Amino acid sequence: MTIPFYQRRSLWVAAGVLLIPVLLVGWYLFSPLFIDKEVNEDFPFAATAELPEGVGMADAEAEMEEAAAADDTAEEAMTDEMAEAVILATGSFEDIDSVHRGSGTATFYELADGSRVLRLENLDVTNGPDLHVYISPVAAPGSRDEVGAPGSETVGRLKGNLGNQNYEVPAGYEIPLDGSVVIYCKRFHVLFSIATLSPSA
DSSP: OOOOHHHHHHHHHHHHHHHHHHHHHHHHHHGGGTOOOEEEOOOOGGGTSOOOTTOOHHHHHHHHHHHHHHSSHHHHHHHHHHHHSEEEEEEEEEESSSSSOEEEEEEEEEOTTSOEEEEEEEEEEOOOTTEEEEEESSSSOOSHHHHTOTTOEEEEEOSOSEEEEEEEOOTTOOOOTTSEEEEEETTTTEEEEEEEOEEOO
16 A cells, blocks of 8 residues: 555654654763863862952952963962862762763862862763762762762762862761762763762871
């Protein structure tokens, strides 16, 4: 039985309409695996700096960025603030499997003003959809329940799968210094990389 041309055309149009959302969803899910995003942030020296009266933190950061383009003043200031900061715990990211790979370090700092920051340095992790940075009390979580065990905290969406980044630790949160930092796909509950922490001596 031969299908009339106009019916075949209608079938192709219907197939195309159905295929478009499938392709869009597929692109959303799998394109991050092949597209890197690099984010590089300076150590958060402005958070501990004493600002002149009437000068906001954003203005101070802008001035430091201008100075960095001109000379080494900003780098020296950043080094001073890093020297004042106290390392609480640190760990190195490791591969989960042959697909979900990671390297770089995760370090918790207490800054001079008492605030705390999680800094990821030399990060290189497989990209993916809806990646978040979790702090887990479990040293080597292997499941969704262990990542989100009591005492866990998320410090936000991963800014980029490459680079050096800062994440503010909520005030009052007790950091599990013998736990881990986890790069985790929140949408599909997949671990991408884990850094098991060691408390600073």
